Every structure is written in C-alpha cells, then in structure tokens.
Amino acid sequence: EDQVTxxxxxxxxxxxxxxxxxxxxxxxxxxGLFWYRQDPGKGxxxxxxxxxAGEEKEKERLKATLTKKxxxxxxxxxxxxxxxxxxxxxxxxxxxxxxxGTGTRLKVLA
Amino acid sequence: GAGVSQSPSNKVTEKGKDVELRCDPISGHxxxxxxxxxxxxxxxxxxxxxxxxxxxxSGLPSDRFSAERxxxxxxxxxxxxxxxxxSAVYLCASSWGGPGSTDTQYFGPGTRxxxx
Numbered sequence: 001e002d003q004v005t006x007x008x009x010x011x012x013x014x015x016x017x018x019x020x021x022x023x024x025x026x027x028x029x030x031x032g033l034f035w036y037r038q039d040p041g042k043g044x045x046x047x048x049x050x051x052x053a054g055e056e057k058e059k060e061r062l063k064a065t066l067t068k069k070x071x072x073x074x075x076x077x078x079x080x081x082x083x084x085x086x087x088x089x090x091x092x093x094x095x096x097x098x099x100x101g102t103g104t105r106l107k108v109l110a
Numbered sequence: 111g112a113g114v115s116q117s118p119s120n121k122v123t124e125k126g127k128d129v130e131l132r133c134d135p136i137s138g139h140x141x142x143x144x145x146x147x148x149x150x151x152x153x154x155x156x157x158x159x160x161x162x163x164x165x166x167x168s169g170l171p172s173d174r175f176s177a178e179r180x181x182x183x184x185x186x187x188x189x190x191x192x193x194x195x196x197s198a199v200y201l202c203a204s205s206w207g208g209p210g211s212t213d214t215q216y217f218g219p220g221t222r223x224x225x226x
Contacts (some may be wrong), residue, residue, distance in 0.1 A: 034214065043114070043201055043217035044153075087153070091213065096141060097166070098215060102152040 002027045006088050006101035013078055013108050021073040021104045023088030033071050034098065035064050036087040044087055047073075078108045114134065114218035116202050121226045123192055131187045131221045133202030141207030142185050143215060144177060148198045156200075159185060160207055192225045199223070 005024045012054040013019055025033065031040040032051055036044035048057045057064050061082065073086055085105045089098040115134040123129050135142050142154040155169040159179045170176070174193075179185040189196055199222050203215040 029185075032213065036217075041220075043116075043203075043219045043221075046214055046216055049214050089153075096158055096160070096213070097155055098143075098153075098162070100153040 002090065002092055002099045004088055004090055004099050004101035006086075006104050008104060010105040011107070013075075013106070015079055015108055015110050016077045018074070018076045018078070021086055021095070021106070023071040023073070023101055025071070025088075025090045025099075026090045027090045027099070029093035031091040031093045031095070033066055033078045034089045034091070035071070035073055036089070038085045038087055038103070047086075048068060051087070071093075075106070078106075080110045082106065083108045114202055114204055114216055116200075116205075116218040116221050118221060118223045119219065120224075123225065125194060126191055126226050128188065128190045129223065131189075131190055131200050131223070133185045133187070133204075133218060135183060135185070135202070135204030137183075139206055139212070139216075140182065141205045141215075141226035142179060143203045143205075144185070144187050145201040145203065146171075146198045147201055147220070153201065156187070189223075194225045197223055197225045202220055 003026050007022045035047040038044045048064040053068045061076050065072050085103040087103045089100045117132045142159040145153040157177050158166040161182050174190045177187045199220045201220045204218045205215045206215045
C-alpha cells in the first residue's frame with residue numbers, strides 16, 4: 001500500500017536555526033514527490049516536484065532532496081515568515097492520485 | 111494568471127440541509143480533484159475528474175456526497191442532508207492531467223464548511 005509519513009509532527013526553531021523535515025514514503029513506482037506549504041486558512045501552495053533519487057531543488061531558504069525511500073526539506077537560516085505547515089505527497093506511476101502525509105507544523109521564533 | 115478559485119470561502123449550515131461548493135480550475139487544466147481536510151488531519155482524497163467524467167469516486171464518504179463537472183471546467187461538490195461530521199475544509203485542485211505531464215496539482219483556497 002502506498003504510504004507517506006512525515007516527521008516531526010511539529011518543530012519550533014529560533015530564527016536562523018537551520019533544520020530538516022523528513023518525508024518517508026513507500027510507493028509502487030514513483031512518478032513524482034511533491035512538497036507544499038500551507039498557511040492557516042489557506043490552500044496548499046506548491047513548492048517543489050522531485051522525480052528521481054538524487055534530485056535536488058532549491059528556492060530561497062528551502063532545498064528539497066530525494067532518495068529512494070525519503071525526501072528531506074532543508075530550511076536554511078529560517079525566518080518567522082517560514083512558519084507554516086509543510087506537506088509532502090507522492091504520486092505513483094500510472095496513477096493520478098496523490099497520497100499526502102499529515103504534514104509538519106513549523107514555527108520559527110524571532 | 112488566475113489560480114484555482116473556490117466559493118464560498120466559508121459556509122455555515124444547519125444539520126440536514128444541502129450545500130453546494132464550487133470550484134473554478136486553472137484555465138486549460140483537464141484534471142480536477144476534490145479533497146477534504148479535517149482539523150489536524152491530512153488531505154483526504156474525495157474524487158477525481160478528467161474532463162467531465164469522474165473515473166475515480168472512491169473517496170466519497172457516502173451517497174450523500176456527489177460531484178459534477180461541466181464544460182471541462184467548473185465543478186460542484188454537493189453534500190446532501192449534512193451531518194456535523196461533514197464539517198471540514200474542502201479543497202479543490204487542478205492539473206494539466208496529461209499522462210506524460212508533470213501533473214503538479216495547484217490548490218484553491220478552500221471552503222470551510224461548518225455544520226451546526
């Protein structure tokens with residue numbers, strides 16, 4: 001069964017304190033792994049798509065990496081505005097359906 | 111360009127009433143998805159449209175839930191005889207939908223449904 005597990009559930013960081021969020025997955029042939037950011041009361045905002053092990057993508061203070069079993073979202077020198085819930089999802093080859101994790105709630109303190 | 115829009119943004123209804131939630135996908139996107147997000151829970155898949163047809167309705171929780179899509183564009187999710195457990199945020203997403211495409215889903219802002 002396709003499954004996504006995110007850890008930790010919640011994370012509090014001081015401004016400037018770098019860290020990583022984990023997304024472990026099992027899927028019958030990966031078509032894509034997706035990271036989203038969700039602010040309270042809003043829909044998920046697309047961040048990255050990763051397709052194959054070894055791939056990396058960056059955007060501002062965020063960098064996403066992918067292995068055959070997990071993905072990491074690295075946050076470098078975070079700012080309070082990076083506070084949000086970060087969601088990970090996978091899509092299996094030959095399917096349209098996303099399987100979402102339950103997210104990591106990140107709070108960055110000034 | 112315009113993103114996915116949903117209306118209403120908030121809906122408060124009484125138990126037993128019917129509600130309709132609307133989704134306007136990104137122009138040109140053939141695939142459309144409905145999800146439900148309950149407090150503290152992940153996104154729960156409800157239904158997938160490719161064009162006007164719904165090849166996968168497996169996530170609809172009961173026969174009180176139905177959805178349609180017309181003109182390959184706007185979609186409506188209808189919940190009949192609402193129950194308190196239907197209270198949640200209903201999210202719509204759309205994507206290009208091609209078999210070889212990246213198929214990234216883009217989400218709307220959601221409709222927060224509260225059933226009293």
